[in-house]
Structures are given as structure tokens and as C-alpha cells.
Amino acid sequence: MKKVWLSLIVGLLLLVGCNTETASDDKIDISVIISIDNDEERLVDETLSVEEGAILLDVLDEQYDIQKSDEGFIEGIEGQEQYDNHYWFYEVNDEEAYVGAGEYELADQDVVHFDLHEYEG
Template sequence: MKKFNWIFLLLTLSMFIVGCQANDQTSNTNGTVTITISENKQEEIIATKEIELNDETNLMTLMEENFDIVVEGDGFITAIEGEEQVPDNNLYWMYTVNGEQANVGASDFELSPNDKVNFDLQEVSY
């Protein structure tokens, strides 16, 4: 019986030690995302880049590091690669991730490996 107790104690301690080790991986490392810039609901492609993700990268950071963008106000992207939105004509930059319309701003969107992002300058009707 004493032998069983010692084995149980050693197994418990080894699981505890392994469980306490640091885990430096995050959900958005070691992968890439593809970002496409387009106009008129993707009729005209302006640029496409495949970009490596790094720790704690949000979409705004990748846009600032890889594209020529203009950001105004509370983080609204108003121009990408020299193409400006035109509020008088209801032309705005909208973005989708994996084909789904995003419901947060680019600075709040955390990317995952293999995400496909599309920024499109398009007419928005209200």
C-alpha cells in the first residue's frame, strides 16, 4: 500500500509541475493572413498581400505596417493606398473577414491564422 501512495504522490507532483510551465503561444502566432484591398464590391483589386502574424497583432496594426492608410477620429480608416472614401457619395471603406462583415473596428479585431480580410471601397446605402 505504501508503494501505491508513493507512486500516486509522484504522479500528482509531476502533473502539477508540468501544468505550471509557461505557455507562450497565443491564438494568432505562426500563421499568415491575406489582406485584399478592392473597390466596388471587389470588382477592382487594388492590392493583395499575404502577411505573417505575430503576437497580439490586431487588424489595424497590420494595416498600418503593410499599407499606406489614413486614420481619422477614433480609428476610422478613411484612405487606403491613396484611395479615399467619399462621404458625399456614400463611398466608405468596409471590411469583411472570411466573407463575413466585421462588427468591430479594425483596431479591435484580433486575427487568426489563415484569415482572409477584404477592405472594399463601396457605396453604402442607409
């Protein structure tokens, strides 16, 4: 009888140990700032807990009212749309982003800042 119980326990331990699935609860914290006219007016300033490996545009779509062009460019956030020569720009950790929000993979403690301001180019 002891051998049966021992075999059963060893078998259960082996099954549990063979589970290669990683926890889907791996979260990271990011800060999101959404502002107008070079941070003169803030619409959003909050910290979010998101899935590790999340894509910025997906998070924005889930959390905020986003308007996008057919090409995937952000044209409006929270009812504030681009106009004349004013466009949405974004930075991550105080550095200009050189990829679209649909390509940016978020990292823990990222500070993402979107600002609607005049293009001076």
C-alpha cells in the same frame, strides 16, 4: 571531479528548463484583399505572415498607407479615400465585421477584405 561536472550539467539543465519565455516567432498567415467598388478593382491581394495575436489595424498601419480619423476610423487605404457616399467596409472570412479594425484580433488563415463602395443604407 565527476561530481562537479555532473552538478554543473544539472544546474545548466535546470536553468534552461526554468525559462518560461515563449517564442516570439509564433506567426500566423492571413490573406489581405483591398478593392474598390465591390471588388471590381483590386489594389492588394496578398498573404502576410504576422505575429500571433496581432490586431488588424496595427498590421494595416505597418503594411500599407492608411489614413485614419481622430476617432480611429479608416478613411483611406493606399491613396484611395472615402468620398460622397462611398466608405471603406471590411469582412473577415466572407462575414461582415462588427468590430472596428482596432479591436479585431487576427487568427490563422483569416481572409480580410476591405472594399471601398457606396453605402446603401
